[in-house]
Amino acid sequence: MILTVTPNPSVDRTLEIASLVRGDVLRVHTARAEAGGKGVNVSRALRRNGSPTTAVLPIGGAEGAELTALLGDLPFVSVPIGDETRSNITVTESDGTTTKLNAAGPALSAAETDELLGALGTELARGPRWLAAGGSLPLGVPPDLYVRVARLAAEHGVPVALDTSGVPLEVAALTGAFALLKPNQEELAALLGRELPTVGEVVSAAREVLSWGNRVVLVTLGGHGALLVERGRTWWARGPEVAPRSTVGAGDCALAGYLSTDALSGERLRRAVAWGTAAVSLPGTTVPGTGDIAPEAVTVVAEPDPHWVVKEL
Numbered sequence: 240m241i242l243t244v245t246p247n248p249s250v251d252r253t254l255e256i257a258s259l260v261r262g263d264v265l266r267v268h269t270a271r272a273e274a275g276g277k278g279v280n281v282s283r284a285l286r287r288n289g290s291p292t293t294a295v296l297p298i299g300g301a302e303g304a305e306l307t308a309l310l311g312d313l314p315f316v317s318v319p320i321g322d323e324t325r326s327n328i329t330v331t332e333s334d335g336t337t338t339k340l341n342a343a344g345p346a347l348s349a350a351e352t353d354e355l356l357g358a359l360g361t362e363l364a365r366g367p368r369w370l371a372a373g374g375s376l377p378l379g380v381p382p383d384l385y386v387r388v389a390r391l392a393a394e395h396g397v398p399v400a401l402d403t404s405g406v407p408l409e410v411a412a413l414t415g416a417f418a419l420l421k422p423n424q425e426e427l428a429a430l431l432g433r434e435l436p437t438v439g440e441v442v443s444a445a446r447e448v449l450s451w452g453n454r455v456v457l458v459t460l461g462g463h464g465a466l467l468v469e470r471g472r473t474w475w476a477r478g479p480e481v482a483p484r485s486t487v488g489a490g491d492c493a494l495a496g497y498l499s500t501d502a503l504s505g506e507r508l509r510r511a512v513a514w515g516t517a518a519v520s521l522p523g524t525t526v527p528g529t530g531d532i533a534p535e536a537v538t539v540v541a542e543p544d545p546h547w548v549v550k551e552l
């Protein structure tokens with residue numbers, strides 16, 4: 240079983256339009272609402288592919304009631320909060336451009352934060368294979384929440400995969416307490432404070448993160464696939480070119496794909512990229528099922544050429 244925790248989940252509202260013109264009245268041709276937030280998406284992707292999972296999350300207000308309904312048959316444990324769960328807006332254009340407007344979200348009191356950790360502790364005691372924690376933190380929650388999450392998981396011997404950004408990532412990564420960190424290229428660049436335009440530069444940044452004590456870094460590179468960096472070993476995997484429909488949640492699906500198997504590293508990376516690639520072809524925050532995912536179409540290279548360019552400057 241894979242447990243996930245999402246301190247700041249959302250109702251993801253997606254508006255599909257022809258093209259975005261600032262200041263105009265634009266016609267929406269499709270509108271959808273899905274359960275969102277990074278851990279929630281990891282759970283949704285695992286569930287859709289038959290892997291047992293439970294999501295832990297705070298839920299409040301009318302948006303929270305809608306989120307609960309949108310979770311459908313996903314096993315979850317929710318902690319009631321006084322403030323309202325957020326809605327995040329995505330605008331996708333017909334050329335595949337995705338624009339996202341993420342709300343700050345509710346404020347959580349210290350007692351609500353403790354209740355969330357309490358609920359997580361109860362689920363950790365059931366002995367999940369992994370805990371995947373992810374996303375921004377709600378207002379009022381100290382930036383070291385993921386450090387507390389890692390400590391709690393360590394008490395139960397559960398490895399933690401973390402996907403967050405900004406200060407919570409910096410604070411967490413520096414403790415070196417994570418079995419896996421999943422930054423995208425931008426998040427890793429922000430963490431290290433430098434641009435990472437080539438495979439070699441991404442790999443040395445990831446190695447720096449490993450030197451703090453973390454065990455594995457999975458760097459997602461958008462259309463360039465993903466790099467898996469372990470101590471002394473690196474793999475790069477890329478999927479076939481696809482016409483993106485919405486990139487929202489692709490990183491979460493990649494993480495779910497990685498966690499879904501105990502295969503050897505290169506194969507786990509292949510699965511991550513296959514799940515991520517499948518996600519971008521689907522609208523909104525829709526997660527792919529087995530019919531969408533094509534691991535055989537993914538190329539995996541061990542010890543890739545460090546000179547390959549993965550970001551134009």
Ligand SMILES: Nc1ncnc2c1ncn2[C@@H]1O[C@H](COP(=O)(O)OP(=O)(O)OP(=O)(O)O)[C@@H](O)[C@H]1O
Nearest residue numbers: 423459460461462464465487488489490491515516
């Ligand atoms: N334009 C694209 N074309 C093909 N595959 C893509 C594209 N964008 C993303 N992917 C696939 O999805 C994976 C995750 O993408 P990305 O690096 O954008 O994650 P992310 O920024 O963490 O996403 P999010 O935060 O929205 O979940 C990539 O490793 C790749 O396999």
Ligand SMILES: O=P(O)(O)OC[C@@]1(O)O[C@H](CO)[C@@H](O)[C@@H]1O
Nearest residue numbers: 249275276277327341374375488
């Ligand atoms: O604001 P955060 O917590 O950083 O990100 C939230 C979010 O953008 O992440 C998911 C995609 O990864 C979406 O479902 C959700 O809206």
